[in-house]
Amino acid sequence: GEDVEQSLFLSVREGDSSVINCTYTDSSSTYLYWYKQEPGAGLQLLTYIFSNMDMKQDQRLTVLLNKKDKHLSLRIADTQTGDSAIYFCAVSDNYGQNFVFGPGTRLSVLP
Amino acid sequence: DGGITQSPKYLFRKEGQNVTLSCEQNLNHDAMYWYRQDPGQGLRLIYYSQIVNDFQKGDIAEGYSVSREKKESFPLTVTSAQKNPTAFYLCASSNRPVDTEAFFGQGTRLTVV
Numbered sequence: 001g002e003d004v005e006q007s008l009f010l011s012v013r014e015g016d017s018s019v020i021n022c023t024y025t026d027s028s029s030t031y032l033y034w035y036k037q038e039p040g041a042g043l044q045l046l047t048y049i050f051s052n053m054d055m056k057q058d059q060r061l062t063v064l065l066n067k068k069d070k071h072l073s074l075r076i077a078d079t080q081t082g083d084s085a086i087y088f089c090a091v092s093d094n095y096g097q098n099f100v101f102g103p104g105t106r107l108s109v110l111p
Numbered sequence: 112d113g114g115i116t117q118s119p120k121y122l123f124r125k126e127g128q129n130v131t132l133s134c135e136q137n138l139n140h141d142a143m144y145w146y147r148q149d150p151g152q153g154l155r156l157i158y159y160s161q162i163v164n165d166f167q168k169g170d171i172a173e174g175y176s177v178s179r180e181k182k183e184s185f186p187l188t189v190t191s192a193q194k195n196p197t198a199f200y201l202c203a204s205s206n207r208p209v210d211t212e213a214f215f216g217q218g219t220r221l222t223v224v
Contacts, residue, residue, distance in 0.1 A: 042201055043154075101153045
């Protein structure tokens with residue numbers, strides 16, 4: 001089955017850029033997502049990208065997809081303390097039968 | 112407002128007891144999901160349902176049961192057979208393939224005492 005991997009921790013200084021990386025195994029994955037989870041809360045969709053796209057930009061967020069290497073990244077520009085959270089990469093197929101999530105990357109923003 | 116609601120937010124259970132977690136959505140979504148979240152392990156799928164009166168096991172269904180008698184409701188029962196039930200449980204719904212997003216509830220933290 002599909003396997004999604006992320007590093008578990010990332011620390012950055014306030015104002016710097018954060019880059020969170022994700023790799024997946026199933027090349028037929030059609031939709032790729034980034035979700036944010038704040039402490040004790042559910043998941044909030046940040047952005048998503050279709051597999052036929054290389055890049056998507058949405059305000060401070062930039063998603064890059066390297067389909068050949070099955071690598072997805074999320075860049076947060078000008079990282080703020082409010083960005084401290086766990087970020088989940090997720091993928092699904094064209095029919096949305098299932099979402100497969102990575103383990104989550106805990107982003108800590110240092111003042 | 113449309114959304115997905117889980118209740119209660121915190122739940123305590125004695126060992127050997129069954130407990131049911133509620134999940135309700137008013138988004139008119141066909142698909143609903145239950146995930147379990149443990150520290151450092153991300154989300155693991157317990158059960159999912161694509162349509163009323165039908166549901167499928169996910170990766171870790173043992174010790175859990177669900178029902179889908181109504182489109183808007185997908186309750187999860189944690190049975191006494193579940194060996195390690197203390198976790199954070201998340202319910203989600205989606206209207207795939209029409210929509211791209213899965214909407215999540217705020218979660219229920221279950222603690223076995």
